[in-house]
Amino acid sequence: MSTPETLTAAPVQFSREGRCGKICINNPPVNALGQAVRQGLLEALQQALEDKAVDVIVVVAAGRTFIAGADIREFGKSPQPPLLANVITALEDSHKPIVAVLHGTALGGGLEVALGCHWRIALEGTRVGLPEVKLGLLPGAGGTQRLPRLAGIDMALDMMTSGRFVDASEAWHHGIVDEVVAGDDPQAVARMAAKQWMAGQIMPRVTRKLSAPANEEDAMERYRERLGRDVPYLFSPFRCVEAVEAATQLPFTDGIARERELFRQCMDSPQRAGLIHHFFAVRDTYKVPGVKSDAVLTTLGLLGHHPLFEALAAPAAKAGVTLVNLDEATSSSNPVTACLVAADIDSSRYQRLRNSMPTDLIWIEVATTDVMSRSISGISLVLPPHATDLLVCELVDNTGNAIRIQEMANTLRRLKCQVVVTKGQSVIAKLDKALKHSLNENTEAQVVAWSAQGWDLTPWQSSESLERAQAHDADACRMLDHAWQEVALRVSAAGQVHRGSDVDVLAIQAFGYPAHLGGPSFRALSGAES
Structure with missing residues (x-):
């Protein structure tokens, strides 16, 4: 066995070991498909093809995952060659067989790269998917034409219209991958794959040359009916169906052209802009501008009784955060760094306990818009109406202690909460007030009809009115949309939010505002109409 010869540098390296040429993607943290990676793949492939000692090529990734999708730093920019x-x-088109070794996740363009290889091996625990629909897009690098040829119409439509991830076992069952192997070392599996090929155990195939899937009109109609029932207001899922339909009706090259046409339609859709805006907005809501701290509070006290406290047990245990019930513990034996206080706690009891605790302890009152905070602590953790968990919350600061607020926000994020940091008054409370006013101005049947345009107002609806609702009510939608846009503009002007997009995240995740619209602040600033 010869010594590996490294011929190119990061983010893609080519090396040869015996008769195997290895193309290794090394672009941490998730091996995203940026321009340098795309260019590196082409250059490494060319070197493998020109190396006469190489008989088989293996594509593998370093780190914790295979290619996990596009490089988000390139979102919204003109694509730079080479195109994926x-x-x-x-x-x-390689005349030498190419084996893809998948681990971690192979998502979006990452899965499309694997589909273009001639054999796919997945490590146990690998997940694959085409989640572009969640950003208002469809797979735009051949995925809509190759996946149906491997997995069939039903599976392709399922994955593309839902964006769901598929585990290695299910992917193998449907022909998306050819093998699933145990182990946690993709580099070792790459060496194994080379030996398999040399032993004649791998039979490479070119995906585009596989028979086109049969035109299952029933499946197409079934998915159109399902989408029309569940998400009639969305654009890209229906384009996914059209693209897969093209795979059944057109030669591969023409199907690719149709995919590109449909992809451009999605790119031009305002829904794509709204979903991309939300994608970026959720990444920053916990950040306090000007504060550079990753510190997490390791011990949280709980005082009083609130449904949230019980719901915190599992995520806290997983995150390594200790919860201490101060109703049952003494301050000396449990040195907590912050305390969550139920809003219904007796104020005199709270004050006595506070006087007995360290002066630098952070006191945070847990409130909902139904039982609003009395601001006894200066910091409030506000939950959406009807919430009993911590999926999304608002951390309202009236202390000005930015560092401590950032530490608490980091802790809530560690607990898998979408936390939004605000100042002064609760934005959730303002959105809730505007919503209730709109409910009073409209019949319940109209409110239910909003769901036909993507509003998830289920907690405010009755099952009877759900059955009665028959039609859209665009005017009612506009009324609530405009009311929330006014809230967004007011709280931004008053400096109650660090970013206008923070209001959008609260509206979408706490109240069911349609994500494809981007949010009330996004729409107010873009001048969009409902």
């Missing part, structure tokens, strides 16, 4: 579709075509 051209890279995948080059891989597929």
Whole structure:
């Protein structure tokens, strides 16, 4: 066995070991498909093809995952060559067999790269998916044409219209991957794959040359009916169906052209802009501007009784955060760094306990818009109406202690909460007030009809009115939309939020505002109409 010869540098390296040429993607943290990776794949492939000692090529990734999708730093920018579709075509056209070794996740363009290879091996625990629909798009590098040829119409439509991830076992069952192997070392599996090929155990195949899937009109109609029932207001899922339908009706090259046409339609859709806005907005809501701290509070006290406290047990245990019930413990034996206080706690009892605790302890009152905070602590953790968990919350600061607020926000994020940091008065309370006013101005049947345009107002609806609702009510939608836009503009002007997009995240995740619209602040600033 010869000594590996490294021929190119990061983010993609080519090396040869015996008769195997290895293309290794090394672009941490998630091996995203940025321009340098795309260019590196082409260059490494060319070196493998020109190396006469190489008989088989293996594509593998370093780190914790295979290619996990596009590089988000390139979102909204003009694509720079080489285009991903051209890279995948080059891989597929290789006269030397190419084996893809998948681990972690192979998502979006990452799965499309694998589909362009001639054999796919997944480590146990790998997940694959085409989640572009969640950003208002469809797979745009051949995925809509290759996946149906491997997995069939039903599976392709399921994955593309839902964006769900598929585990390795299910992917193997449907032909998306050819093998599933045990182990946690993709580099070792790459070496194994080379030996398998040399032993004649791998039979490479070119995906585009596989028979086109049969035109299952029943499946197409079934998915159109399902989408029309569940998400009639969304654009890209229906385009996914059209693209898969093209795979059944057109030659591969023409199907690719149709995919590109439909992809451009999605790119031009305002829904894509709204979903991309939300994608970025959720990443920053916990950040206090000007504070650079990753510190997490390791011990949280709980005082009083609130449904949230019980719901915190599992995520806290997983995150390594200790919860201490101060109703049962003494301050000396449990040195807590912050305390969550139920809003219904007796104020005199609270004050006595506070006087007995360290002066630098953070006191945070847990409130909902139904039982609003009395601001006894200066910091409030506000939950959405009807909430009993910590999926989304608002951390309202009236202390000005930015560092402590950031530490608490970091802790809530560690507990898997979408936390939004605000100042002064609760934005959730203001959104709730505007919503209730709109409910009073409209019949319940109209409110239910909003769901036909993507509003998830289920907690405010009755089952009887759900059955009665028959039609859309665009005017009612506009009324609530405009009311929330006014809230967004007011709280931004008053400096109650660090970013206007924070209001959008609260509206979407706490109240069911349609994510594809981007949020009330996004729409107010873009001048969009409902």
